[in-house]
Amino acid sequence: MENILEVKNLCKRYEGFELKNINIELPKGMIMGLIGENGAGKTTTIKSILNTINIDDGEVKIFGLEMQKNEKQIKEQIGVVLDESFLSEYLNAVDVNKIMKNIYKNWDEKQYFKYIDEFKLPKNKILKDFSSGMKMKLKITTALSHNPKLLILDEPTSGLDPIARNDILDIFQEFIKNGEKSILVSSHITSDLEHIADYITFINNGEIILAKTREELLEDFGIVKCTKEEFEKIDKKDYIKYKKNKYEYSILVENKFEFKKKYDIEIIDKPTIEDIMLIYIKGER
Amino acid sequence: MNVIKGLIIKDFFNLKSYIKILICIDIIYLVSSFLNDDLVTFVPVVFPLCFGMIGMSSFSYDSIAKSDQYILTFPTTKKDMVKARYLYILFLTIIGTIFGFMLCTIIQGIKEQTLANVGDILSISIGAFCGMTMLQIFEIPIMYKFGAEKGRIIQLISIVLLMLVISGITTFTMKTLSIPLESFLNMLQKYGLAIITIIMLLIYMISYKISLNIYNKKEI
CATH class of the missing domain: 3.40.50.300 (P-loop containing nucleotide triphosphate hydrolases)
Incomplete structure (x- = not known):
């Protein structure tokens, strides 16, 4: 092109x-x-x-x-x-x-x-x-x-x-x-x-x-919601950044399908661009 | 050239907000000069001064609207922008000078005054034009360097300094070269217009180059 x-x-x-x-x-x-x-x-x-x-x-x-x-x-x-x-x-x-x-x-x-x-x-x-x-x-x-x-x-x-x-x-x-x-x-x-x-x-x-x-961001990226115990089991290489909320962890992953295959975590939300931006800026690594 | 024309038109359109104030000032001054004979001969001085100062206000309009940033996205260059600004201010001062000359001549005609003949009025007009242009030659680079807001204060200081320097140089030259005042005035009368025109053009070009140099280095 x-x-x-x-x-x-x-x-x-x-x-x-x-x-x-x-x-x-x-x-x-x-x-x-x-x-x-x-x-x-x-x-x-x-x-x-x-x-x-x-x-x-x-x-x-x-x-x-x-x-x-x-x-x-x-x-x-x-x-x-x-x-x-x-x-x-x-x-x-x-x-x-x-x-x-x-x-x-x-x-x-x-x-x-x-x-x-x-x-x-x-x-x-x-x-x-x-x-x-x-x-x-x-x-x-x-x-x-x-x-x-x-x-x-x-x-x-x-x-x-x-x-x-x-x-x-x-x-x-x-x-x-x-x-x-x-x-x-x-x-x-x-x-x-x-x-x-x-x-x-x-x-x-x-x-x-x-x-x-846009498709890659909105379709492939995901926000994993999990507990502290579940988070501790996740390899650092498998996520971009995470944000610690009051009751859960929000983890930004680049490929939610690959992630789902590897980990037994049910809640993976489809992110908005704003969600991605927020975790990138406010999140930790 | 069309882009420069567009930029000059922009500055002239900005004048619309000033026109009422300008007309009021001029009417007040004209009425006063009808009532007071001595004021008539100031008409050719006041008009180029007013118009020239209004020309300088174009910096403020652009500064408030942050227009420079936007104009630089046009198919134009900083050189075009500086050129357009010089031409606009020059046009406006010329218009003011012509107005002043014409009105003074008409008032004198109506009042059947002989305070000054057309030749004298023309001399006063040219003198006023040169004086105003001389100020602008220094003011414009200052505006480019410091911006419209800071520029105004520095402009006032520099005008006073300029006056002191010019009078200092004049006194020093007359005394050290021992030129008698009378022969100096005679020389001015004979070749004055030509000398002034050449000097003005030269300084105008230098001022333009300085402004362009300042503006080229400036981050907008």
């Missing part, structure tokens, strides 16, 4: 934080979810990919082209949503259109206003008077309206109510339907990623600690 985005050994060092050897491969027609707690390095990874910060090491290739050498050409075909950053709050949706048609060669005014109407966004109200959900919808509209081939989205569903979130997730799925476009999306709302992401990449302390397909 052809990759639309390739990140190799990406490193970025700050005082007190380091992004270590990030490797990402996002094939065409796929959605990759980037998860991790606040400060884990998700936004720094996105900024490094977009070359808005200077990386210390590594390589970023988008559409097969090196980002550093073909920045303008690549960025013509990328739509970006950043959680905390957009144009000034004193502009309205009509102003944004007038600005953007000078920025992108492929800016599609009709498409832009189609989304504006679909999302029921006011055209002449300044952004300062928008709700956070409306602002996010405008950011997404702007990212989609120049026919990009890759969407890079930092927390695109934050601030949205469940119905708006659902609408937007539908748009994302529609976006990748023809198999030529892809999405890299970071989100705290892991349930959203369970619905749409084909791949999940988990960043913790500036490192990728898990990169799997």
Whole structure:
């Protein structure tokens, strides 16, 4: 499968934080979810990919082209949503259109206003008077309206109510339907990623600690619930991490079927991405 | 070039929130100058000053919305962004200068005043434009270095320092080179515009390069 985005050994060092050897491969027609707690390095990874910060090491290739050498050409075909950053709050949706048609060669005014109407966004109200959900919808509209081939989205569903979130997730799925476009999306709302992401990449302390397909995570991974006595009999090699609860142990295993064959423990739950994330971060080894 | 145009348009759209305040200030000043003859000749100074300062406020708009981060995801470069900012501030100061010149000339015409002729008003306008631009040449790199918030305080300090340095250099040069004031003024009258234009362009380019250098090194 052809990759639309390739990140190799990406490193970025700050005082007190380091992004270590990030490797990402996002094939065409796929959605990759980037998860991790606040400060884990998700936004720094996105900024490094977009070359808005200077990386210390590594390589970023988008559409097969090196980002550093073909920045303008690549960025013509990328739509970006950043959680905390957009144009000034004193502009309205009509102003944004007038600005953007000078920025992108492929800016599609009709498409832009189609989304504006679909999302029921006011055209002449300044952004300062928008709700956070409306602002996010405008950011997404702007990212989609120049026919990009890759969407890079930092927390695109934050601030949205469940119905708006659902609408937007539908748009994302529609976006990748023809198999030529892809999405890299970071989100705290892991349930959203369970619905749409084909791949999940988990960043913790500036490192990728898990990169799997959604099926592998949700179907193969398991959370074993057992007593202290049962836990003591389990070989360390057979689990990833465990969490000691009040009455039981929750053990994260990579392959619940293999585990079941080896141990006589009945309760193995199907995990959510949030469960996996929690045990990875809070659990012990 | 289109991207630069887009970025300049963005800054002009941001002005909408300022326009009412700007019109109010200008109307108050115009009415006052109708009532007080002495104020008329300040019109060509006040307008470029007002417009130039408003141009500098574009840093604050972008800083509040953290727009720089977002703009860098466009098919643009830091060079385009710095260029667009310089051009926008320059355009706005030119517009202010033209307004000031025209209004002063019209007021003088209406009031049938002879406080200053068109040539004098033009000289005052050019002087005011140069003064404002001179300030911006120092202010813009400071804004890029320290950001809109810290930049404002450092900007005030640097303006005072700049004034002291310029007056110091002028006094020192006049005294040590023993240039009589009269011949110095004559020389300025003769070649002033050409000299000022060349110096301004040169400093403007240096200021732009410094800003670009600062911005290129900055982590947004």
